[in-house]
Amino acid sequence: MRMREHEHPVGKEIPSLRLRLSPTFSLQPTGRNRRLEMKAKIIITPKKAVLDPQGKTVQSALEHMGYKGVGAVHVGKYLEVELTGGDKEGARKQLDEACHKFLSNPVIEDYKLEIAD
Amino acid sequence: MNFAVLQFPASNCDQDAVHAIRVLGHSARLVWHKENSLGDAEAVIIPGGFSYGDYLRCGAIARFSPVMQAVKQFADNGGLVLGICNGFQVLCEAGLLPGALIRNRSLQFRCEHVFLKTIAADTPFTSQVPSGKLLRIPIAHGEGCYFADAPTIARLKTNRQILWQYVNAQGELTDDANPNGAVENIAGICNERRNVAGLMPHPERACEALLGSADGRHIFESLFHASKGKAEMRAA
Numbered sequence: 310m311r312m313r314e315h316e317h318p319v320g321k322e323i324p325s326l327r328l329r330l331s332p333t334f335s336l337q338p339t340g341r342n343r344r345l346e347m348k349a350k351i352i353i354t355p356k357k358a359v360l361d362p363q364g365k366t367v368q369s370a371l372e373h374m375g376y377k378g379v380g381a382v383h384v385g386k387y388l389e390v391e392l393t394g395g396d397k398e399g400a401r402k403q404l405d406e407a408c409h410k411f412l413s414n415p416v417i418e419d420y421k422l423e424i425a426d
Numbered sequence: 427m428n429f430a431v432l433q434f435p436a437s438n439c440d441q442d443a444v445h446a447i448r449v450l451g452h453s454a455r456l457v458w459h460k461e462n463s464l465g466d467a468e469a470v471i472i473p474g475g476f477s478y479g480d481y482l483r484c485g486a487i488a489r490f491s492p493v494m495q496a497v498k499q500f501a502d503n504g505g506l507v508l509g510i511c512n513g514f515q516v517l518c519e520a521g522l523l524p525g526a527l528i529r530n531r532s533l534q535f536r537c538e539h540v541f542l543k544t545i546a547a548d549t550p551f552t553s554q555v556p557s558g559k560l561l562r563i564p565i566a567h568g569e570g571c572y573f574a575d576a577p578t579i580a581r582l583k584t585n586r587q588i589l590w591q592y593v594n595a596q597g598e599l600t601d602d603a604n605p606n607g608a609v610e611n612i613a614g615i616c617n618e619r620r621n622v623a624g625l626m627p628h629p630e631r632a633c634e635a636l637l638g639s640a641d642g643r644h645i646f647e648s649l650f651h652a653s654k655g656k657a658e659m660r661a662a
Contacts, residue, residue: 355528359573360607362533411490414483414519416526417573 347392349404352421353413354385388412397424427653429454430467432497432513434488438475439510439630446630447471450646459491468653469506470497472513474566474628484527484569485515494520506550506649507622511567514614514624522622523615524582525574531607535568539639540605540627542590542613543597549616550652551623552589554644560597561590561641563627565605570626572608572615579609590614590625 355361363384371379392400401424413420431443433456440456447454454471457464464470477488488494494516501507501522509517517523530536542561544552555561574582582588590613594603604611606626614625629642 358575359528360531360571362529362531362607366533411486412482414486414526416518416524416575417528 346395346426347397347400348425349388349390349392349400350423350425351388351390351404351408351412352385352423353388353408353418354383354420356417356419359417385418392424397426400424427452427650428466428468429471430457430464430469431455431471431473432457432459432493433473434459434475434477434491434512436476436479437473437512439473439512439628440475442628443471443473443510443630446633446642446646449633450643450650452646452650457493459488459493462492462496464493464496464500464505467500467505468656469508469649470500471630472497472507472509472516473630474511474513477512477516480512480515483515483519484512485517485519488512488516489520498522501617501622504619504621506652508551508645508649509622509624510628510630511565511570511626514626515569517622517624523617523624524578524587525572525615527569527626528571528573529569530567530571530605535566536570536605537564537566538605539564540613541593541595541597541603542627543593543599544590545588546586546616548586549589549620549623549648551614551616551645551648554647554651556644559641559644560593560595561627561629561632561644562639563629563632563642564639565627567606567626570608571606572612572626574609582612582615585618587615587618587620588612589616589623590627 361383364382368379368382404422408420408422429447431440431454433440444454481487515527518526539562542563544555591599591611592604592613594600599611613627616623629645632639632642634640
């Protein structure tokens with residue numbers, strides 16, 4: 310099928326190159342060579358006792374825009390980690406340690422770790 | 427006295443620290459973050475600025491650098507370490523000081539002179555601050571709001587680890603004098619052993635009258651004094 314010029318080739322297979330363009334336009338190998346099996350999703354949020362001026366500012370902006378029923382807002386971070394091994398429990402253990410030691414700071418932040426197949 | 431001043435990618439107060447130490451008649455050497463040794467340094471300054479883009483959190487990546495492993499060992503052996511601004515953040519992330527530094531309550535980058543009250547005078551970082559003198563020293567940070575949980579703050583007080591608090595020109599602890607929302611107006615603390623300290627204000631930028639204040643000298647002079655005391659003890 311011939312694409313019109315303004316169309317992005319997102320998600321379209323290009324057989325001669327064996328590449329697929331992802332929606333973010335990065336080139337990733339597909340098929341047999343790709344070993345990606347799982348993805349870890351990590352959500353980091355400020356602890357309740359810690360001042361969260363960003364959350365407060367966003368909350369008041371939402372109120373100014375006229376959105377009703379907006380309570381406290383907490384601004385955190387979201388990380389995605391691609392995992393290439395097949396051992397889900399092993400990966401969880403390792404990432405839990407990394408979250409505690411490095412990816413979050415337990416003095417000021419909480420984290421939630423999820424591993425999706 | 428020989429100082430090692432660390433240099434991370436994006437440190438920007440390293441040269442100021444070296445300049446201040448030299449102006450005060452002592453020697454300083456820049457130590458690149460990939461080095462494993464601090465050489466013959468008698469004290470270490472972790473300067474302000476940024477480090478490794480401060481990705482994830484300020485100081486979170488810098489703490490894993492080779493030079494920080496040497497700093498940990500140096501501190502464990504009783505060596506004097508002073509972290510200024512980003513250096514304070516690195517020391518907290520490294521676990522060499524308790525607590526953490528978070529976004530300023532105002533969400534603004536604050537760049538101005540503040541007044542500091544010295545709370546504990548019996549440390550290598552404060553001994554030469556004249557009794558009752560308020561230090562007028564500049565700050566320049568967006569993430570300088572000191573936070574620690576209530577038990578940690580109680581421990582800091584019991585052990586007299588709070589070195590400096592933000593006050594107004596009259597020396598009063600007020601909310602208006604607190605530029606970043608720090609718990610208890612805390613501007614700087616030390617560890618329990620009293621050989622590692624960190625503060626958000628920049629004493630190295632206040633060592634010459636030409637720069638608007640020379641009050642930062644008292645902090646460096648405290649370090650010189652402590653080192654002299656150590657050398658005399660070794661000689662005796």
